[in-house]
Amino acid sequence: MSQRKRVALLGASGSIGCSTLDVIRENPESFVLFAVTAHKNLQVLAGIISEFRPRIAVVSDNNREAMDAEAFEALRRVADEAGTDIIQGADALDQLVSMAEVDVVVAGIVGAAGLASVFAAARHGKRILLANKEALVMSGAVLMDTVLRHGATLLPIDSEHNAIFQCLPDRLQQAVACKSALQHLPDAAAADTLWDGISRVHLTASGGPFRGRSRDSLSKVTPEEACKHPNWQMGQKISIDSASLMNKGLELIEACWLFDLRPKQINVVIHPESIIHSMVEFIDGSVLAQLGAPDMKTPIASALGWPRRIGSRSARLDLFALNGLHFEAPDLVAFPCLRLAGEAFEAGGAAPAVLNAANEVAVQAFIDGQIGFLDISKVIQASLDSCIIHEASTLEAIVEADARSRVCAEELVRRFS
């Protein structure tokens, strides 16, 4: 019988999807692509089906009227030929990750749309490779509890969090990935000192395409300019989040939940080269860092193989070609989103879900030309101020807070536009 791990790749048509496919392509003896999902991009999905012949493909968008009928027919033909079952609708995502045949779930859907499937995977005790940071930001405590109760394994593939994870001693890696092992460690956050002699974490940020610019100079920047990330090729939403530093804000919250930290234990440092992907500092003054060329195939391969190492065709680091490594403090006046995220985490309850939903609405409105770049943080701030922040101790409460925040943020967008 095959010992290959069967992978369900959520968001296969996106940037994380593309990097994951390449790692699987390089390791056919260890992994088989069991299932893939896409939302609107049927052409890319057809190409993936034709190459990998997965057992199942989900098209999560079920708005038949808006769908390109010809592209759907072409997809069906390719799927028939490959022996792939096509299932349509968002509910199919949850069914898919719950299947007994699935060993590994790569959560590469963007935004809150990925929340339910991450939970379904956790409830079924799967090994989850988490790229979808929004799911964790929205639901931190509830998701961590679900992972713990159902014996799931949660491995970060966001490059910074994967770097921090790689810098941890083996025993802590086990505790972070399999939350059940955490119970045997002291409550580090409460004790104000971190596990195993760790004193703090340095979370690196590129600074995005607008690093060094004043707030006033950003009033007229376009979505195209905001998407020109200096180092990474990524989807549109995360690229704009990087430009506003909201990506780092989301990552601050992500790190707090993954590694059981408080924001004050995390030093956000701008590192424009994106070569050091984050660092862990110990009480004896040692600082361990994970370095690599900015290429998501590296963290994805590291998590797919964990605790082993597997190969990938990621770009290699040429130390002699580097023009120095630089570090500076973030400018929280020009980029208030990072501050807003830290405050939302400290406020607790549904505040991070409100922050995330408002950001998603504001970023989409910026892409659609309804509001300016500087309005993104204004919509988020006003949403946090005007939304009543409830407790969020269940998935249902989080989903409700997300929905309310969207209504509130959409109203604010109308006022700003």
Ligand SMILES: NC(=O)C1=CN([C@@H]2O[C@H](COP(=O)(O)OP(=O)(O)OC[C@H]3O[C@@H](n4cnc5c(N)ncnc54)[C@H](OP(=O)(O)O)[C@@H]3O)[C@@H](O)[C@H]2O)C=CC1
């Ligand atoms: N790209 C990167 O290097 C990194 C990304 N991440 C995180 O990974 C996630 C994915 O990012 P990225 O790959 O860049 O994004 P992309 O925009 O490139 O891809 C997003 C994927 O999600 C699918 N999708 C979009 N909307 C929905 C929906 N409503 N329901 C179901 N599926 C949907 C898309 O389908 P379709 O295209 O078919 O419409 C696509 O497959 C984000 O949370 C991001 O923050 C984290 C670290 C690095």
Ligand SMILES: CC(=O)[C@@H](O)[C@H](O)COP(=O)(O)O
């Ligand atoms: C590749 C990755 O993990 C992204 O989150 C990336 O780090 C974004 O870069 P910024 O540091 O500019 O937000």
Ligand SMILES: [Mn+2]
């Ligand atoms: Mn990242």
